[in-house]
Structure formats: C-alpha cells, structure tokens
Amino acid sequence: MLTRNIRSAVLTAAVLLCSAVPALVPAAAAEPAAGGSGWTAAPASGAGTRPSADGRPYFYLEGAPGTVLEDTLALTNPGKKAVTVRLRGAEAYNTASGGSAFRATGHTWIIPAARTVQVPARTSARVPFSVTVPATAEPGDHPAAIVAAAGGRETGVRVQLRVSGPTLSALTVEDVRVDKGRGLIHYTVVNRGNTALTPHLDVRTDGLISGAHHLTGRTLPVELLPGRRARLTEKWPHPPALDSASVHLTVVAGGGAHGTGAASAVFVPWWRVAGAAVLVLVGTGGWFAVRRRRRRGDGPGSGPDPYAGDSGTSDSDSSTSDTQYTDSEPATAGAAT
Template sequence: MTSSARGALCAAALVAAVVAGAVPAYADGGGSAKWSVAPFAGGGTRPAKDGRPSFYAEGTPGAVLQDTLAVTNPGPKPRTISLRGADAGNTGSGAYSVTPAKGTPKDTGAWITFAKRQVKVPPRTRAEVPFTLTVPTGALPGDHPGAIVASGGGRTVGVRVDLRVGGPTLSALTVERVKVDTDAGSIAYDLVNRGNTVLTPKLAVRADGVFGTLIDRPARTLPVELLPGRRVSLTEPWPDAPALDAVDVELTATASGGARDTATASARFVPWGAVAGGGVLLLAAAGGALHLVRRRRRRTEEERAREPEPGAGSGAGSGDEPEQKRGATQLARAGTGDEL
C-alpha cells in the first residue's frame, strides 16, 4: 500500500474494465458464473504482474495506506457485491478465521474504508474498488491480520489483509495444559502466542518410559498459523502407546524469531484386566523403577559436569587452570546452546 491523504479516497472513481477471454462455464447452480475478488495486480507497494494472493501493508501509527480491490464478474448478468472489513483470528483447532458478519471489528477490519461498500459489476467486467487502511495513533506494534469480505449472489469470499504496525516486535509462545489420554492413545496440549507476531510453530515430542525412550519425534511444522494473543488446542497422536508403563512426556515448541517453550506431563498406562490380577502392584513397581532411572540420569549428568577439562594437570606447574578461570570456561561453553 502507498501512503496518501484520506481526501484522495473521495475523489477516486470506480473503474470498470472488460475481462478478456472466454466466459467460464456456469458453476454455482444459480444460472450464472462465479464472481471473484482479489488484490488489484498493479496496486500496493508490491505490485505483481501475475497477481497478489493477499494484501500486505506496513505503516506506523497514524499512517493512511491505500490499495485497490478487483471484483470480477465473468457471468452474463450484473452482480451487486457488498464489501466489509473483518478482523482475523484462530479457531480452537488453529484454523484461520474471520469475524462473522454480525461481529463488530475492533482491529484491522475497523480500520478499512471503501470508496463504495456496495459495488454493481456489469457482465463480463472487472470493477476496481479503492480503499484505505488508517492505522490509529494508538495502534500497538506488530502484526494485525484481517480480511476484506465480499458477499453477493448467495456467496461469501474473502481476501487476507496482513498489516504490520511499525515498532518493537516480540516472538513468544508457551506450551500449556499437556495431558496424556491413555485410553485414546494421544497427547493433548495448548499453544499460546504470547508475542505480537504471527507464528508458524514447530513441535518436537519425546516420551520416556521405565525401560527407555518410547517417542522421539524431531521438530516438525504444525498446520497452524498462530495469531498474536491466540490459543489453540491440539492433539498429538500416539497409536502405539504402551499397555503397561510409567511415562514422562516432553513437548517442545519453537517458532521463528527465537520463540521456544517446553512443557511436560506424566502418565501411567495399565490394562484394566490386569488391575484385578496384581496390575496395580506391577504399576507401582514400574513407577519406582522410573524414579530410580531418573535419579541415575541426573547423577550421571552431575558427574559429567564435575569432570575436569581434558588435558588438565595435577599441579600448578602442569598447566592447571585456576578454579575461577575453569568455571568461566564451563559457563561460556554452556552459553553456546547447551541447556543449563
């Protein structure tokens, strides 16, 4: 989008141009071809000859940004299309969504003003509708996703509007409410975007039982576009969960910009048929064994941390580092990515 005075919007005319090419087959069951909306290819700060998939805008608080929406009617009859701005959000499962028609936009959707909110498009014609996006002076920095929603002829379609308000940005997320469903064989958890940028999170999963590792899944990108301030509830499948074990589960979520968080949960797997036949005692024994395994792991890690540096001698004349210097060396090494 390009900066311009608001008065320019009032003077902008609605431009109609004949759509070249053959008329597509009737497709919506109503006796007319489907209409469509898209960013005008020649508008904005990033015009594209082959078209833009969405609107992208950057501006500081108080900026007035302008762009153009193209509404195309390839059918043989005129179409009247209504336009509105909408805020974007996530459904509970992470899908991208916009505010309903009866909802009142409070963010990007409320900042969009059209040259005409209702457009009558002649047959086989494209209408170009100018609009402005006015960033309030008190707008918070970061990403403000929204959409332009068009309705007409029994159809409703939308085009994304990705607005970034200038200022400090923060990428942060948390993993919460981790719970193992031993009956369904799955791991439920929540992801929360605690920053002000849109995140595409990755998730790594690890589960350790009494006798070893049960799950070790490397980080993979989730089919989620997590918007600022949003929470989504997701499920990680575990089809080969053990029948009898005491398990520790660890979920690690990461995203661009340095966002990272880890959360854990514990679970006890026991077959119902084994409960009456001494399964409870067996499970208790498994839990005790897991406790011993954890203690042994921690002890091993502590012993490794106390080991002297390779090549260290036994006296001052053999090249020993003073204690203070050796401690500084270990701290510097830990700061290169190792967990403390």
C-alpha cells in the same frame, strides 16, 4: 488529418472510460459454486506497499502509527448475470482449534471505496480501499480482511497489516494432557508476542521400560495470531501397554519463539490385571478347600475310625475270656473225676 485526430481522440476516450468503470466497481471474494462459475476477488497486481506481479495470495500493508495506507481489490465476474457485492473490513482471529476466521462486525481501520457494488457480467473491476492506522496502534501484526458477500455467499481476502515498530516473537505451551484411552496428546499453544507465528512441533516420549523415543516433528497447519491461543491434539500411535512414561513437547517459530511443555501418565492393562486377580482368587479358594477337606477327613481311608478303639478293646477282652475259659476246662474236669 483531422479525421485521424478525431478517431484517435475517440479511441483514447473509450479506453479511459473502460478503465474508469472498473475502478468504481468494488470487488467481492467468493469461490466458484460446485459445477459452475462464480465471482472471485483477489489482490490487484502492482499495488500495496509491496507491489508484485499477478497472483498475490493476500494484501500486505505496513506503516507507522497515524499513516494512511492504500491498496486495490480486483473483482471478476465470469457469469452471465450482473452480481451485486457488499464489502466491509473485518478483524481476523483464531478459532479454538487454530483455524482462521473473521469478525462479524466491521473493522474501523479499513474503508472500501464503496460499500455496495454491481459487477456486470463477464467483467473485471478494480476497487480501491484505505487503511487508516491509529496514532495509538501497537507495533506488530494486526491481521484483518476485506470481506465480500453476494448471492448468499461470503468470503474474505486477507489483509496482513503490520504497524511499524519493535516486534517480539514469543509463545508458550500449556495444558499438556495425555488421553491414554484414545492415544492422544492434548496441548495449548499461546502466542505471547506481537507477530503472527507458524509453529513447528516436536514430540518426544520417555518411559521407564520403553525408553526414549522421538514421536513426531512437523509444522503445524495453523497460523497463530498475536495474543491468540489454539487447543491442539497430537496422536500417540503406539503408547506402551505397561509403563510409566512422560511426553515432552517443544514448539518453535520464526523470530526465535520457543516453548516447551510436558505431562506424564502410567499405563496399566487393567483387563489383564483383573484376569490375573480372578485366577489368583480361584486358585486360593481351591487350595483352602483342599486343606479343609483333609482336616475334616472326608472320604474313605482318610483317617482313623472313631469307633476303632472301642471295638478293639471289646474283641481283646472277649478273646482273653475265651482263652481263660478253655485253659480252666481240664482242671474242672479232673476235679469232677
């Protein structure tokens, strides 16, 4: 009986030790290297303000200003060597094209349980961290991340943090411009509210000759964070060759966010216009040349001979003189007789 109790106690101590060691090991997030395995990090199951089963894609934490929120990061090292991981919190932001990125500086709200952690080979670990929401924090979304670095690689596990309070979903569409040469529509979407938005875009065109058309309708592959803007581009597959047309953009998102923008452009096939102008010039030049030639009387039979009048007068005079001379000849002969 005593032996059984001792054995039970030893097994219990071993389980507690194994579970305690991973809890002290911070996690890092990285993707596997090409052709091999690598350490990974992800939200641990059953934690956070919205606990769920395995497979949480990111952390979701929500609390009022002045509260402290907690969650746990799961770290896995399937490799054959131990991995030393460095952890920090970071603020998320949108790049100019709408992609997601993380600040290089630390986030003062997010504090990992340890800044540097060594994860043994073929071991998983659970690393707690806390998020202290300042008492002056504005309501709405404050996207952030737990950033992990090891072995020359760095990656982040997203932390979707929402501060309790009134929320506003609003956006605007600005700087709409048509690039006629490349058939592109440039525009900027600005998040004017305090919640993250996934916009849906509709583009319509209206031309004097081509009429109205629905160009495209799709959900944009960006998540626009509060107060951020993204410069985006949409293709115009078949712009008109000769027309005066306008494009109308409508962007909507969850929570009633709605924005519109428009731009116009005149499409003229300048190479065809230039070719027609050359033909007109050539034709006009030929017409003037023909008229000039006719006026100058160039070529045989094209006009009267300038010497025809003098020659006719001379022939006429000569003929008259000969006739008079012949008529007087008998009279002269009779007189002589």
